[in-house]
Amino acid sequence: MTSFPKRKCLMIGAGGMASAWIRNFFPRFRQRMEIVGLVDINPDALRESGDFLNLEESKRFTDMAIAFEKVDADFCTIVIPPAFHRDAVRLAAGKGMNILSEKPIADSWEACLDIVKMVRTSGVKMQVVQNYRYTSRILTVKEVLSSDRLGRVNYIIGRFADDYRQRGAWGAFRHEIPHSLLVEGAIHHFDQIRNLAGADCEEIAGWEWKPYWQQSFDGECCGLYTAKMVNGVMAQYEGNGLEGGQANGWHHEFYRVECELGSVEVGNDNVVRVYERNHNLRMEEIPNVRPTFEGHNGIIDQFLNWLEDAPEPETVITDNIKSAAMLFSAIQASQSGSLVNVAEMVTEAMS
Numbered sequence: 495m496t497s498f499p500k501r502k503c504l505m506i507g508a509g510g511m512a513s514a515w516i517r518n519f520f521p522r523f524r525q526r527m528e529i530v531g532l533v534d535i536n537p538d539a540l541r542e543s544g545d546f547l548n549l550e551e552s553k554r555f556t557d558m559a560i561a562f563e564k565v566d567a568d569f570c571t572i573v574i575p576p577a578f579h580r581d582a583v584r585l586a587a588g589k590g591m592n593i594l595s596e597k598p599i600a601d602s603w604e605a606c607l608d609i610v611k612m613v614r615t616s617g618v619k620m621q622v623v624q625n626y627r628y629t630s631r632i633l634t635v636k637e638v639l640s641s642d643r644l645g646r647v648n649y650i651i652g653r654f655a656d657d658y659r660q661r662g663a664w665g666a667f668r669h670e671i672p673h674s675l676l677v678e679g680a681i682h683h684f685d686q687i688r689n690l691a692g693a694d695c696e697e698i699a700g701w702e703w704k705p706y707w708q709q710s711f712d713g714e715c716c717g718l719y720t721a722k723m724v725n726g727v728m729a730q731y732e733g734n735g736l737e738g739g740q741a742n743g744w745h746h747e748f749y750r751v752e753c754e755l756g757s758v759e760v761g762n763d764n765v766v767r768v769y770e771r772n773h774n775l776r777m778e779e780i781p782n783v784r785p786t787f788e789g790h791n792g793i794i795d796q797f798l799n800w801l802e803d804a805p806e807p808e809t810v811i812t813d814n815i816k817s818a819a820m821l822f823s824a825i826q827a828s829q830s831g832s833l834v835n836v837a838e839m840v841t842e843a844m845s
């Protein structure tokens with residue numbers, strides 16, 4: 495087995511999802527990395543995760559600027575709300591520190607553009623966490639699509655629906671920010687549509703909204719969108735943060751890929767089903783592939799390998815900006831009531 499140097503990580507965020515990184519994901523990689531500094535503005539979250547890590551007091555910070563100044567690390571992991579991602583990237587890039595960041599890149603297109611620029615100018619490596627590409631259900635769908643069994647892809651249907659009718663049910667900040675479904679939810683689903691289509695998005699049209707009768711969200715929590723990919727594949731997306739009926743929540747989203755010779759779908763029960771018609775309709779359940787590392791663990795493995803000079807992972811910033819462009823084009827499409835050219839936004843980001 496190849497042995498790599500143990501990489502040092504400055505962890506930005508200690509509560510919420512960061513708590514899962516610290517307790518569930520990173521421990522699996524303890525031979526390859528260690529957290530040497532921890533930041534959170536919430537002293538309770540900082541203490542609880544700091545104690546879990548057995549981290550000395552001098553390595554715990556409530557201000558990330560001080561942490562970046564004092565801690566030497568090979569990379570930082572950013573797991574705080576999107577509104578603060580740009581500040582963290584600025585500090586990391588300024589110090590030449592590599593970055594593993596939770597999605598979305600940032601909470602505005604302007605902040606995304608700044609981040610791309612800072613990363614490219616500084617030459618640091620940055621990967622964005624799009625863990626749902628590496629779940630066993632989606633890897634199985636991808637395997638069916640790449641086997642050519644169903645021929646060419648025609649169009650994709652994607653559905654996410656969860657019950658956040660109770661204010662705070664989706665984590666406090668998501669009920670307060672604008673465009674909550676798109677910024678915090680649909681970024682995963684748009685990225686997945688790119689992944690399943692095997693192509694980037696060319697144009698998008700549709701609406702996001704918040705029903706006047708609900709009090710749970712300040713921002714838009716529902717969305718219906720149609721996207722055209724550069725290879726001609728079409729996609730339809732339904733997103734609902736107010737589901738009162740049949741849900742398709744996290745890890746149970748519904749995807750159906752309609753192809754030349756049949757279709758493949760996965761939904762609530764996580765069983766991948768292929769449908770083919772030759773006079774009669776035939777259905778086959780496909781056994782799920784079992785990768786060594788799934789979801790977040792898959793991303794961490796890729797990132798640590800990349801630090802050792804393995805090839806660039808799929809979700810590097812220069813690729814993930816194309817999913818972010820889809821997200822911010824979707825917001826623009828809704829505001830203007832028109833079709834938005836996503837490809838032009840990507841060109842703007844990369845110029």
Ligand SMILES: NC(=O)c1ccc[n+]([C@@H]2O[C@H](COP(=O)([O-])OP(=O)(O)OC[C@H]3O[C@@H](n4cnc5c(N)ncnc54)[C@H](O)[C@@H]3O)[C@@H](O)[C@H]2O)c1
Nearest residue numbers: 507509510511512534535536539573574575576578596597
């Ligand atoms: N990939 C996934 O499946 C997944 C799931 C959940 C969340 N996320 C992402 O993780 C990130 C964090 O989301 P969350 O649900 O953990 O949010 P959260 O509101 O629970 O915040 C996480 C922690 O960040 C701390 N924090 C907030 N602002 C800070 C700042 N300026 N400096 C230092 N610490 C700060 C908070 O005190 C909290 O402990 C978001 O980007 C979100 O989209 C990803």
